[in-house]
Amino acid sequence: MRGVSTRLGELDCKVIDGLPPGSPPELAVILCHGYGAPATDLVPVAAELMTLRPELAQRTRFVLPGAPLPLMELGMPSSRAWFPIPLELFTGQFDWDKYSREEPEGLRAARRAMMSTVSAVAAATNLPYGRIVLGGFSQGGMVATDVALRLEEPPAGLCILSGTLIVRDEWKARAEARKGLPVFQGHGRYDDLLPIQTAERLRDLLTEAGLDVEFLPFDGPHTLMPEELERMADFLMKRLEAR
Template identity: 45%
Template sequence: MSLFYPNHSLPPGPSMPQPRRALYGSLECIVVDGGETPTIPVILCHGYGAPGTDLVGLAFEWISLLGDDAGAFRFVFPAAPLSLAEMGMPGARAWWPINMAQLADAIQASRFRDMHDHEPDGITAAREALCQAVREIKAELGSDANPFVLGGFSQGAMLTLDASLRGLPESPALLLLYSGTVICKPLWDATLGRLGDTHVYQAHGTLDPILPFESAEELSRMLIKAGIDAEFHSFDGPHTIDTDSIARTAQLLRDLL
């Protein structure tokens, strides 16, 4: 299952801040503060089949890249509400159920585009849980006037785009879509205008065997057609987050300052 998520969960070095656990709404989260007085939350959602700790290592990479600027950021990593332990995957989580056999058949038969219009069962509950967590994370930092960053990998990318379009009262300053895809297409097309003030960073591997690159290109076209401030980074790789995306994200975080 390692293809479903990147393995960036490296332990922090001795000079790095220590992660802590927190509960926001109904979601258990790992929190890493870049400094003593962060003001900008960066909320990242993991993909299907990953543990809640999966993306935590990204915080330490960004803190290292940002240097003194890292002090402005609080990195928050929610764990998805559904356990996949009964499927023989201890520690694995999901934002909503996925029929993996159906997904594999659609990819093999080149029918993945048929899934673009589908609204997954369970996405509404996941969206509401994430939006409540975002509200509490922002309130804890004390000012709704501060920008916030939202994003995710794979299923987490789909969820955070859906939450930005159909759940949150305000859009994030920066939306990070790592190896995501198109779902809920009619609903997303009708609401993409809500991202008017958001910069969207989208990245996808051309060799992705899980979520086809062609569907990522479709998402990019949707964003461009809607006039969204979006950039699309393709890389020669599988279903993962590449090092160029990590470096570019650090630049985009610094730009928020």
């Protein structure tokens, strides 16, 4: 497995694969980390996916962008964010219904940065958007979903890991143009940060719009679980083999 650091579009990225020398990737997977994590947070996840399904390592390139916002002023010098989050989210008294209807401050800038990275990955790999999977954990899953619904062409798939519903009305309208898009969505039943009910609302919105959603609830908190990575690896293999 090889890893290099490079800038793709507006974002600094870690690029990982196990491709034979000189072989182009048949699929690209772009995974966005969550709020407050370092830019390299999902590197072990990409490595685990390639270990679970070695064919992914030999035929797929993983791109792990770092979010644009530093959190040094919050005392987290190595942490990044896609957009600011309201501090009320941590109080347990958060109005999720209201939040799901709004566009978070900073989302537009994060969207622009991610779309520039997707475009740069497509150019660097000579892959169409239909051979690029978007995904992310928590806030990264929100950004990945937003971009997947906005690209000029549908991506190969979408992986939402402990994500939630935002800009509800706009996502609902845009999802109508993504009928049939394969989606893998995992969420912990005991998530006390982004409650599973908010993930279920996102699942229902996408399903009702005609997207092909594979939903995995698991017994765990706001985290990634081994069974989730197993299912995600299988999901990526299906996208790899799809033509």
